[in-house]
Amino acid sequence: MTAMASPSAGPRAPTDSNTADRPAVDGRRLLRRLEELAAVGPITGADGSRGSARLALTDADRDGRDLVVTWMRDLALSVSIDAIGNVIATRPARDGSLTSPVMTGSHIDTVRTGGRFDGNLGVLAGIEVIETLIERGIETTRPFAVAFFTNEEGARFSPDMLGSLVYAGGMTIEEAYDIVGIDGARVGDELARIGYLGAQPCPGPVPHAFVELHIEQGPVLELEGFRIGAVTGVQGISWTELTITGQSNHAGTTPMRFRHDAGYVAARIATFVRELATEIGHPHVGTVGKIDLHPNLVNVVAATAVMTVDLRNTDEAVLQESERRLHAFLDELSAAEGVTISKRTLARFEPVIFDDRVIDLVEKTASDLGNTVMRLPSGAGHDAQMMARLCPTAMIFTQSHLGISHNPAEHTDDADLVMGADVLLRVMLELSEGTVI
Amino acid sequence: MTAMASPSAGPRAPTDSNTADRPAVDGRRLLRRLEELAAVGPITGADGSRGSARLALTDADRDGRDLVVTWMRDLALSVSIDAIGNVIATRPARDGSLTSPVMTGSHIDTVRTGGRFDGNLGVLAGIEVIETLIERGIETTRPFAVAFFTNEEGARFSPDMLGSLVYAGGMTIEEAYDIVGIDGARVGDELARIGYLGAQPCPGPVPHAFVELHIEQGPVLELEGFRIGAVTGVQGISWTELTITGQSNHAGTTPMRFRHDAGYVAARIATFVRELATEIGHPHVGTVGKIDLHPNLVNVVAATAVMTVDLRNTDEAVLQESERRLHAFLDELSAAEGVTISKRTLARFEPVIFDDRVIDLVEKTASDLGNTVMRLPSGAGHDAQMMARLCPTAMIFTQSHLGISHNPAEHTDDADLVMGADVLLRVMLELSEGTVI
Numbered sequence: 036m037t038a039m040a041s042p043s044a045g046p047r048a049p050t051d052s053n054t055a056d057r058p059a060v061d062g063r064r065l066l067r068r069l070e071e072l073a074a075v076g077p078i079t080g081a082d083g084s085r086g087s088a089r090l091a092l093t094d095a096d097r098d099g100r101d102l103v104v105t106w107m108r109d110l111a112l113s114v115s116i117d118a119i120g121n122v123i124a125t126r127p128a129r130d131g132s133l134t135s136p137v138m139t140g141s142h143i144d145t146v147r148t149g150g151r152f153d154g155n156l157g158v159l160a161g162i163e164v165i166e167t168l169i170e171r172g173i174e175t176t177r178p179f180a181v182a183f184f185t186n187e188e189g190a191r192f193s194p195d196m197l198g199s200l201v202y203a204g205g206m207t208i209e210e211a212y213d214i215v216g217i218d219g220a221r222v223g224d225e226l227a228r229i230g231y232l233g234a235q236p237c238p239g240p241v242p243h244a245f246v247e248l249h250i251e252q253g254p255v256l257e258l259e260g261f262r263i264g265a266v267t268g269v270q271g272i273s274w275t276e277l278t279i280t281g282q283s284n285h286a287g288t289t290p291m292r293f294r295h296d297a298g299y300v301a302a303r304i305a306t307f308v309r310e311l312a313t314e315i316g317h318p319h320v321g322t323v324g325k326i327d328l329h330p331n332l333v334n335v336v337a338a339t340a341v342m343t344v345d346l347r348n349t350d351e352a353v354l355q356e357s358e359r360r361l362h363a364f365l366d367e368l369s370a371a372e373g374v375t376i377s378k379r380t381l382a383r384f385e386p387v388i389f390d391d392r393v394i395d396l397v398e399k400t401a402s403d404l405g406n407t408v409m410r411l412p413s414g415a416g417h418d419a420q421m422m423a424r425l426c427p428t429a430m431i432f433t434q435s436h437l438g439i440s441h442n443p444a445e446h447t448d449d450a451d452l453v454m455g456a457d458v459l460l461r462v463m464l465e466l467s468e469g470t471v472i
Numbered sequence: 473m474t475a476m477a478s479p480s481a482g483p484r485a486p487t488d489s490n491t492a493d494r495p496a497v498d499g500r501r502l503l504r505r506l507e508e509l510a511a512v513g514p515i516t517g518a519d520g521s522r523g524s525a526r527l528a529l530t531d532a533d534r535d536g537r538d539l540v541v542t543w544m545r546d547l548a549l550s551v552s553i554d555a556i557g558n559v560i561a562t563r564p565a566r567d568g569s570l571t572s573p574v575m576t577g578s579h580i581d582t583v584r585t586g587g588r589f590d591g592n593l594g595v596l597a598g599i600e601v602i603e604t605l606i607e608r609g610i611e612t613t614r615p616f617a618v619a620f621f622t623n624e625e626g627a628r629f630s631p632d633m634l635g636s637l638v639y640a641g642g643m644t645i646e647e648a649y650d651i652v653g654i655d656g657a658r659v660g661d662e663l664a665r666i667g668y669l670g671a672q673p674c675p676g677p678v679p680h681a682f683v684e685l686h687i688e689q690g691p692v693l694e695l696e697g698f699r700i701g702a703v704t705g706v707q708g709i710s711w712t713e714l715t716i717t718g719q720s721n722h723a724g725t726t727p728m729r730f731r732h733d734a735g736y737v738a739a740r741i742a743t744f745v746r747e748l749a750t751e752i753g754h755p756h757v758g759t760v761g762k763i764d765l766h767p768n769l770v771n772v773v774a775a776t777a778v779m780t781v782d783l784r785n786t787d788e789a790v791l792q793e794s795e796r797r798l799h800a801f802l803d804e805l806s807a808a809e810g811v812t813i814s815k816r817t818l819a820r821f822e823p824v825i826f827d828d829r830v831i832d833l834v835e836k837t838a839s840d841l842g843n844t845v846m847r848l849p850s851g852a853g854h855d856a857q858m859m860a861r862l863c864p865t866a867m868i869f870t871q872s873h874l875g876i877s878h879n880p881a882e883h884t885d886d887a888d889l890v891m892g893a894d895v896l897l898r899v900m901l902e903l904s905e906g907t908v909i
Contacts, residue, residue: 253725270724274770284875286759286782287707287851288690291749293875298760302742309736312728322723323735324765324772331762333711333780333818335878343770345723381770414724438721438730441772 058171060460062453065163068106069452072143072159073151075099078443086151086443091144091186091197092120092222097229099143103183106162110169116233118208119201120185120226123239126165128467129174137175137466138242138426139164139459140182141249141418142198146190150445152452156433157248158183160456164463175467177243184418185231191216194382199421204238238425244393244466245428247419248459250447254438261409262451263458264432265398269413269420270318270347271354271386277304277365281374283330283338295373298328298337307364308344311357318412319348319357349386349412386412387420393429393462396471400461401431406454427472431458495608497897499890502600505543506889509580509596510588512536515880523588523880528581528623528634529557529659534666536580540620543599547606553670555645556638557622557663560676563602565904566611574612574903575679575863576601576896577619578686578855579635583627587882589889593870594685595620597893601900612904614680621855622668628653631819636858641675675862681830681903682865684856685896687884691875698846699888700895701869702835706850706857707755707784708791708823714741714802718811720767720775732810735765735774744801745781748794755849756785756794786823786849823849824857830866830899833908837898838868843891864909868895 076087076095089095100122107114107124113133114124123140125133141157161181168175184202189195192214201211212223226232256264281297305323312321322345328337344361348354362378369376394410401408411432413420419430433455436446465471513524513532526532537559544551544561550570551561560577562570578594598618605612621639626632629651638648649660663669693701718734742760749758759782765774781798785791799815806813831847838845848869850857856867870892873883902908 251725252722253727254721254730255725255727258730272724276770282874283879284691285689285852285877286761287709287757287784287853288688288692288877289757289851289875290690290692290754291746291757292754293691293695296759298763299742299746302739302760302763303746305736305739306743309728309740317727317729320724320726320728322733322771322773323739324723324770324774325768326735326739326763326765327768328761328763331764333713333761333782334759335761336759337761345770347724414726415722416724437719438726440722440725442720 058167058173058460060163060167060453060456065159065453065456066449068159069151069155072099072102072155075102078148080443082444084443086445087145087149088147089143089145089149090147090191091188092191092225092229094229096144097231100231103143103158110166112165115235116231117202117235117239118233118237119198119211120231120233121182121198121202121239123180123182125178125180126168128176128178133178134240135243136178136180137463138180138182138245139247139463140184141247142187143183144186144188146188146441148442150440150442152250152445152447153252153440154187156250156452156455160248160459163456164460167460175464176469177467179463179467180242187418191218192222196416196418196421199418201237202239203421203424205421205424208237242426244426244472245419245422246393246397246431246459246462246466247417248431248455249417250440251432251435252415252438252440253435255411256409256432256434257436259409260407262406262434263401263408263454265394265401265408265410266389266413266430266432267394267410268349268386268388269416270349271351272382272384272416273346273354273358274381275344276379276381277342277344278377279340279374281338281372282336284336286334286336289336294336296336297340297374300368300372300374301326301328301340301342303368304342304344304365311360315353315357319353320414321346321357343381347414351385354386384416387423389423389429390427392471393427396462396465397429397431397458400465401458404454404457404461431455431462495604495610495897497600497604497890497893502596502890502893503886505596506588506592509536509539509592512539515585517880519881521880523882524582524586525584526580526582526586527584527628528625529628529662529666531666533581534668537668540580540595547599547603549602552672553668554639554672554676555670555674556635556648557668557670558619558635558639558676560617560619562615562617563605565613565615570615571677572680573615573617574900575617575619575682576684576900577621578684579624580620581623581625583625583878585879587877587879589687589882589884590689590877591624593687593889593892597685597896600893601897604897612901613906614904616900616904617679624855628655629659633853633855633858636855638674639676640858640861642858642861645674679863681863681909682856682859683830683834683868683896683899683903684854685868685892686854687877688869688872689852689875689877690872692848693846693869693871694873696846697844699843699871699891700838700845702831702838702845702847703826703850703867703869704831704847705786705823705825706853707786708788709819709821709853710783710791710795711818712781713816713818714779714781715814716777716811718775718809719773721773723771723773726773731773733773734777734811737805737809737811738763738765738777738779740805741779741781741802748797752790752794756790757851758783758794780818784851788822791823821853824860826860826866827864829908830864833899833902834866834868834895837902838895841891841894841898868892868899
């Protein structure tokens, strides 16, 4: 196993060192499936890198689902499709039971400019884990399940993580069906159209535990020099849209003191968001990613600006404090500049804290496999945060090169992808034994 | 005349108080012509206000030109069209001479969302001045000329003030003909197409003096409580487009210290432009009117930003100093944030200083007519700044309500429009006598 701890090690086929109590996945098979799935809805990035576009519940998503379901059925797993289109494949326990499984999973829908690993890794590693067990004849105390959840990305339908949200009982199925996407399509209609409106009711059955493998989608592991992340939870998210209304005026003829410049106010808010993040300190992040000025001309003081503020923190109290300080600043600034600022909440999620026992297990298992391991919160949302409402949950992160994601240039070394699957396999086996939980 | 000094006075018809040495224009006629011209290419603003859209050398511009030329010809003026489409109507001097006239004029092209007065007032007031002289039988020592210049706005063809620039010899006619507009049309072709490619050569004949009446297009006169502006010159203009290239990243997963956020850098530049303007002080103005982020999404650190910086000052040395300080700041900021910033000059004009004798004459004349008068520079560019290359020049400003311009809501009180024409009439008569220049 020592060779696997080195990032320079390549993917690995089964070797004689595989034994029933120290199994390892078939890395080549996992990588081949990642390539095959990426070829469904293929796109090419500016640098020639290959990615995928499989927006939720489109034809491309259906093709991706069909491929993954084929793989599940080839393993003779029990495949169920639920009312929101989540697909769960289960291998029975030693005693033939299918209930209260050790569950893993993620998503296979992508953003319009998706990479090859975001979501896909977690689903295909789950299949690989189960195939490894079957191949080695390893039976388990609890059932093993692997799921892919509907519309995790939120790129077509809002909210994101819809499938796992509905699975966990956070939204009724009726409400979910009526969601209308960016193209005017309705979730219920699209599920039926692509043949994934299943019979299993939501909320779904409660697993014994849930562990999701995912690429980090951020640069921290790589930059800090850790190979595996033991994810402690998911940051709380506060998204606010601000509409600033000032006064359009000629940029040459309006003295500075007479201006009500919506563009300046937007810029000042963006610099305040940075100042606030610096002051609060890590792991707080604040981002102004979107600014639209009107009329957006070189020589016209902007009449209006629409912008977004994205604040995230792992601590709900600190997140609330950052919101309070932002709002106080907006009040001061609007009074000083003679503009109005209206606020609209686009999203608000409290931080999610994963189960300490599962986090510790991930950390220990990855470390035992020779990896450097960092405990860190997830900055992005994941299906695991919904499943955490139901059962003890944590996540495993692999490095993402440069933190690039939602981009065909998304990259994780082959050896890291395979190591992530090996950690997942060991963690699931341990959870199955009931020694940790 | 006292009543006219009050902003509450309405438009005025000729009265008995009109004498050969104290003539006044026919206010109703001027206002009626403003309405008639505004009805060519009519548009309606969001608040129901009426404006015009007559982009240079379009069919609508041709229709406006034809109407104004009809009014010129109705007065039996000598109408000439030059090679760049400027139209000049001249009333001979007492001795029959047509050379070295006292000249006024402005433009009748508009932006896409033009008001009723920008440009039009100066042209129609010039016609009104001449009609008043004809009506009263007042002969003058020098000829009187009124012009409208091609493509002052620059909304279809760049640069703005094209007709007066070519008239003054600042660009060759060949170069001007080859300018291609936003719709792909060529100036030379469009002049011929609408029948305004004239025979008079450019550069044009040198006037004795030039005075342009224009609405302020800014709020200063209204806010400072002055009725008439004696314009001292035109601010220098520096327009720069900045392209900031950073690194696109996930807003949730990328710690602040690892970011290269083009959106933050754009915002920080915009706040610096404000700080710089505050520090330099009036009359310096600095505006960031245009910011385009990419990909412009709530949860993505912007990869690139394209923005404009508009700096203006009446003092070339101060304008250059502000450019130097901006560039030094850009160097610091790009190094600190790990982004690249490329610069492209969109426009650069040195300040123009008008003729003190003509400025003094405008100030005294307006004051003699009972007005409060403010000496101020123009923040916007005007044809007068090109004519200032040829002869003693100044401008007369009337108030613009709230400084709103390039908008159908552009408004100047009727009494102010008429007073502006009266000041123009008196100033031109004085210039004709040769006592000032």
